[in-house]
Amino acid sequence: MISKVKSEKGNISLLVMGLMGVTMIMFLVVLSFSKVFAIKEKASTASEQASYAATSVIYEVVMESVEEYDRSLPGKVDEVIDKTLKEKIEEKKEERLTFNPFLSENEAKIEAINEVISDELKNGGGPGQGLGLGVRKELLNKILLDKLTSDSTNQRIRSAVADIIMNNDGLLEGTTIDYLDKYQIKIETSARYEALKYDELIPEDKRKLKQKAKGPEIDFIKELNGWTDYRIEF
Template sequence: MKKYIKNERGSGVILTIFSFAIVGIMLIIVLNVAMVFTKKEQASIAAEHASLAATGIVYEKVDNVVNTHEKKVVIGIDEDGNEIIEYEPLLDKVLAMESAIYASSPGISSNEAYIQAVNQVLSSEIPDDEDLPSKITAALNSAKMSISPIVQHIIAENYGKETDYEWNFLHGENRIEVIAKSEFEAVNHNGITFGSDSDIPQRGIGPVISFIEQSGW
């Protein structure tokens, strides 16, 4: 009987150790899953912020054109047969459109109203202004050269992989797409790796830049 009791106690200890091992493995698996979701969220935030920053670069470059461009309009011929030319500042048209948008949508922010105004005015002016398309194209090409560094910086700030990312302009949607990746390292316990290391990619898409369709960029 005593031998049986001792065997029972030994079995109980083994069962307890086995139970703790199972619980430990389950905790490690849960930790792995939690880390995957965390890394996925980091990559998603990095991609979204980077796509917004890239879109902001486009408007920043185009804004220089908006502030300086004047449309040449022939309003008549003088008595000597020379054209009478009037210059219409593009900025005046954008500001007038911004005021109209802001008045019709009181809840909109001034920045949103301005962006909408730029899109609407450029979409209508680019086809009818012989000098404007080349200036917009130059601004967009300048933006293109500046996008990669800012995207890389934003991704790094949000704990993404700054050396492994992509950005593209989606011509069908007139949006900038950024794909950011976050590095996942599987949990290692006592020399055992639970899962495999991998990169977790996420996609972010910026707001529509409607005037680009007219620019041919």
């Protein structure tokens, strides 16, 4: 009888140990999957934030182009033009904010830039402003094209994207910037996965978890003659 009890206790102990082992393995599997999702989310966040940061650089460059364009036109002091392009953008921004008070200042300004620049590139801003419509359109087109495709702008975009990705623990190597993709900046980047157990068995090329994201559409590019999309790589 005593022997039978000991045997049963031994079997129960083996069963408990087996269940604990299975539970531990399942726990590690769940943790591994959770880690995969967390790293993919990190890469997704990095790509999304980077696409918005790169788009912000574009609008900074556009406003620099606007100021150069305004300086290139005859001055308002001679009553040759009624409003500078910068003034038109500011006026349109205020209109947007009045019409839709839920817009942020930045959102309203971006909408204003797209509308005013698109109109200037199509129509030269309208009649009665000294320079001919064709001349004004060509002048703005050239300034925008030169600045948006300059080495300086490319470097600013690369720097903005790199800062975001590194701050989110992403991998800079292999990151690509499609400038533009359907009038949007598209970023593809990745984050590195490390397993909780047997990490040394995972090949390096299987560790990169890639994610893509696009920034908001840059409407005025549709009216920019001579624009060609291209890719920036790290």
